[in-house]
Amino acid sequence: MALPISYHWRSLFVRKTTTLMTVLVIASVVAVFAYMLGFAASLRASMAMASDEHKVIVIKRGATAESNSAIPTEEFVKLAQVNETAVDPSSKQPLQSPEMLVQVSLPRLRDGGKTFANVAVRGVTDKAFAVHRTIRIAEGRMFETGSREVIVGKSAADQFGGIGIGDTINLGYGGDRSYKVVGLFSAEGGPLESEIWGYLPSLTNAYNRTMYSSVNLRLKDDASAASVVAKIQGPAIQLQAQTEPDYWNEQSRLIRVYLGIAYILVSVMCVAAICSIANTMYAAVAGRTREIAMLRTIGFSERQILTGFILESVLLSLIGGVLGCAACQAWLSLVGSTKDMFGATTFTTLAFQIRLTPLAIAIALVSVAVVGVIGSLPPAVRASRVQVISALREP
């Protein structure tokens, strides 16, 4: 029979100050770690919604993103050669959506409009809704092609000011054409949800443009994206193509560098936490040498003592872990969980919300348990090797 959990639980409360301090150390580290896991998870969730292998984004060769690409009409028509494009069943038209991407500067709601973000404005035709399959009107209605109307992505509407239903925003080359927001759309949380969409001809006119920014293709289900990409980049068409997941992977490169740095810093903090736990557990072992000798005398084995002390440390770490996750959640709900970031080359904002997902909590707690095990291993080994006779003889 192993040592009962209640024994370890009560032991933790014998030295209240030490336990409290150790828990606070662990809680702080876990809070930061959980925040980052939540951040990474939301980013990944958003990217996962933009990982349609059968959607190809075509931009001008040499351009780095839709926002600095310009495709003249005569190059757009060359894409008709791509016969792997899916066909709209009712109109028999190939699903190739010419689009225009510009930006508008809008105030961030989270700091009361003190700073501004560049929000993407996309001009689309009805084909876009067949190519981007995730788009659904969530509230209000679709824009009408005859009037100056736009629909707004839900994440954008949550985070930036002046784009609720019924508001008007100034778009256009000189920022002098007012468009009315008539609906909100969702894109299953993908990056398109951070955008504003309007009717392409109306917007190209407002922005004085004759060229498209990009063309999005929907491929037939049995088509190979790689060969389509090769064909578009080949001598006949000479444009640049990327599948949707590749495109967004590149755009989020910078943010992943930041996350990488943050993970390194957190692992340094974890080492500090391990030292702190080791300190606490060494003190616990030293203070309970006679107790351990007694336990050994009444029949508990070396192994049981070893696992017992590790268990005690894991218990300690988990208390800290739960507290840390709670602190992180409190921070998110009090200070705010909205974030936006720049695409690496788009110069447009990708808005998303940090959520402490069950998976993030699980990863944080498992990691903290591992930290607890590592920190307690050397002291637990020392505990298991207590010399019974001499320890009992000590005053």
Added chain:
Amino acid sequence: MHLRLIYLYRNLTRNPLRTCLTCAAVGLPMVIYVLSSAVIVGMEKFLDNSAKQLRLAVAHKASIVNPLPDGYARKIQSLDPTGTRLTAVCGMRWIGGKIENDPRLVSTVAVDAEPFVNAFPDYQLTPAEKDAWLKDRQAIILGRGTAAQFGWNVGDRITLRPSLPPYTPMEFHVVSTADKATDPLTNWCHRTYFEEELKKQYPEAPQNMVSFFFIKCASRQDLDRFRIQIDDLFKGSIDETKTQDEKAFMNEYITQQFNLPRNLAILSAVTVFVAIMAATNTMSMNFRDRFNEYATLKAIGFGGGYVFSLIQTESLGLCLVGGAIGALAPYAAFRFTPLRNVTVPLIQHLEIQPIVCAYAIGIAGAIGVIAAVWPAVQAFRMKVVTALRNLE
């Protein structure tokens, strides 16, 4: 005094393992603090240099990517026809750029050549460099970080492909690697050369547009006045402007990029808290272990103040050692090992300023004092009789 120092030393070496672990638990957070602060200080230095230069940035009101007609330069200059208070108006167009078969993005800006020299005296171009820059329309001034990254030197001919129309390769002649400039990344080329190429290769694209203007003012008063006057000048026109000083303009860019300074500040605050808790933990364990000793000390006549200061100095010494190691390790690592080549967004080279290390050691000292307050106060208040009664 001498006795006290020996006692202190013995106390610290009594449980070497605990001392080492505590040093690590205090030192590692200091490593994070030093690294974060170095980045924050670097960015502030960058912004402060921007502020010192008395430059205004004029962009389109609708968004930074909406271009402005380059004719605005003349209109802006007409606000001060003498050119004594508004000393240079430099139109700029971001053209990005990539080299063949390399995914890395190069940040290149096409500028008006002559105003550039006057607007950016902080580049400290030598007369020879200035001459080469003005004479050759294919000249390019490289950021020193970019030059190092691609192995380019003065005199090289390089080919870049702009990231916007005309997208066709353009050849440049490197005239300087801007060794004195604060911005290590941006490259500068002639706008006239870019416009020629654009007209030749891509006549359907809009011509003679700039992304923004940088304007050099003679004094701070001029800066504040022109900031308002320029926006007033274009109010009601098709392209309204938004004029900010260079610091505000750059800061907007930084906050778009993950807001690194703020996030790092929060992170370092949390780590300092971690260090305080870890040190407090050790000191309270020490106090517990040495309860009898302190009682005996008091019984044989040492005052409460003596015991108090004994605990305080021990904690201070412990944290200072840990903090010093933690603060100096990154300083050494980023100065003498390959880590010094690590690049950081915007400021490029992570320079660990000695002042940041000094701060970190100071904070470690403060952590030591805070950590010992509770045990020291307890020891101070300890009633000798009660304490001795508890002796086993």
